[in-house]
Amino acid sequence: MISDKMKSLTKNNSVIRAMFEEGKAMAKKYGAENVFDFSIGNPNVPAPFEVVDAIADVVNENDPLYIHGYMSNTGYESTRTAIAEKLNADFGTNFGVNNIIMSVGAAGGINVVLKTILNPGDEVLVIRPYFVDYRNYVENYGGVIVEVESDPKTFMPNLEHLAKQITAKTKAIIINTPNNPTGAIYSAETLDAMGEVLSKKEKEFGTSIYMVSDEPYRDLAYDGVEVPYVTLHYHNAIVVYSYSKSLSLPGERIGYIVVPSEIDDYEDAFVAMGIATRILGFINAPSLMQLVIEQCLDCKTDISYYDNNRKTLYNGLTELGFECVKPDGAFYLFMKAPIDDDKEFCNIAKKYNLLLVPSSSFAWPGYVRIAYCVSHEKIVNSMPRFAELAKEFGLEKK
């Protein structure tokens, strides 16, 4: 008696989430130390001590009615102002309190944005490979996913194909840089070039095409690679940020939406996003965490930890003969499966207690995603298992 849509989703439940559950079951069976669960982006670096301190500070120094009470659906004004000022200091933007809406993580924020802009039948572009739930988010509001190709070596968007996929019904493009699952980061030039294509098509069709930038990995970039701020490169950009990865708070569901005053229909869009936050059932981002974040805007997670994992994993796997994309950001390694069928490869990997996510979950077959936000020890200890896996496929050590 459940809906047809949900019936089909229960049959094809998220591979990643199913693996998360499977990993927990395997850990019970074999012992946690013998299971190598690379399936989910659950950070292994603890929240910075400033976050723990801020929780105590906020609770001890404020009226519980204030900390745990309702505020505007868009969030505490003090928190939104502080975030705007932080962005302005970091990127030379010009945001104020009415350009920021606190959200229930990035997933909540994207849903609020899509609810606000999509009429049924509107098209939303995504660049392959892409996070599987973008499709569900878009379809929640009757939108239609349209895929854009990327360069299979660099994973940069194919601009010709982008132009070709835009129609009069295109309402938005979702980008994700640093990227899940590839770790690729779009340069300022790439964003400018994309912006040009979009602007040209906006004029051609007389439409607005919003660029929705999903940025949970913004602060995870390695080797000094810059992550440009998209609102500086496109006039209709909306940013959705989350503290899940940058402060290791994925369970707390805290993030924000940046709605620049320059976007088309800004005033309606801002009001509508507040309403969408309410009627989708979020009501507001969790209140205590908003106030905690406000005290921790200058905090950073220990990125050297992930960088160390990245190097060990990338070097270890390439030495074993696996072909890998070297990630510039995020905490995922995209590795080519030695056979075409990535799901079959993941099943075989499971024999060695290695839990990898098949890339067909990201609409890009033939690869696996390895989340290296685990303990360094886990990566080191997994290497003999990966070596056995490489041997099974006859890979040659380099």
Place this chain on the structure above:
Amino acid sequence: MISDKMKSLTKNNSVIRAMFEEGKAMAKKYGAENVFDFSIGNPNVPAPFEVVDAIADVVNENDPLYIHGYMSNTGYESTRTAIAEKLNADFGTNFGVNNIIMSVGAAGGINVVLKTILNPGDEVLVIRPYFVDYRNYVENYGGVIVEVESDPKTFMPNLEHLAKQITAKTKAIIINTPNNPTGAIYSAETLDAMGEVLSKKEKEFGTSIYMVSDEPYRDLAYDGVEVPYVTLHYHNAIVVYSYSKSLSLPGERIGYIVVPSEIDDYEDAFVAMGIATRILGFINAPSLMQLVIEQCLDCKTDISYYDNNRKTLYNGLTELGFECVKPDGAFYLFMKAPIDDDKEFCNIAKKYNLLLVPSSSFAWPGYVRIAYCVSHEKIVNSMPRFAELAKEFGLEKK
């Protein structure tokens, strides 16, 4: 360029939320002590000290990776088990971990349930007067609201009209007891009688009709009036609970869904609700608060505080000549407007710095809703203003 649906909602934004913003502006202008904002259900009783202690305990005694990390989309197993056991102890039910899904408050929970069960065009019954956002929640998933009449004296559902409104497309009925805005509580007999009507229609049409019981006010009942547990009175009942009012945590967005094993299609429904939690962008209920709640299941808010407010307000207003419904539960007083146009009456009340919600927001014209979850002082100090308002309408003191 925003969606047509959201465009129309921005034009007719929630009266309650708009008033919340207006109240804040008026407080700045006239001084908080001179504004009598009865517009929103923001509790004035602070969270119990046990909650504050539990936050410190959870943070101090656990690994931050555990407290702030991802767990299953349905929530921590320990929290869900503890809630199931608490319900079993309180109501003699037989729930286990797989009957409980942690939710982002009751609003989040209702959205998850409706996403799970509704096909576009499915009908959802609501009993007038009803919380305005039920309509938005239902329409989020393409559902159609069908209104059922209640007795204008007792606000109990009109069972004949209920039977008449049920069609082959009826997928659910949303009930809310103790009720917002009337404070009415449905007795066991009322629930049994409703259940009979629904069961008979299920057989007639060969359908399942879920009773979705929205219970943020369950623990706010006065004069010893019992709030029966609906799953004991109807075989297809789903409960959505929130700690917003019972523990004064409305900003934290923490609640749960009870999915009894007895409901039709239980297994699919339970899995689908986990998936809906994910794809609607909630991902999971805020993690720290789940663990805090787990330690506070026996806590109660100070209901005598609200009861005192209730008596002062009810007695004061009826003495002034206003006609009021005496509430058995929740923290709202439903008062008849002395003129037909409740919006006009609220506008006039504003002259006296009295912020009341017009009942036409609840699809029941001619009344106002007065939220008495404010300080007692606020109620006492508002009485002279209400007296002036009564005078303006020529009401006679009793």
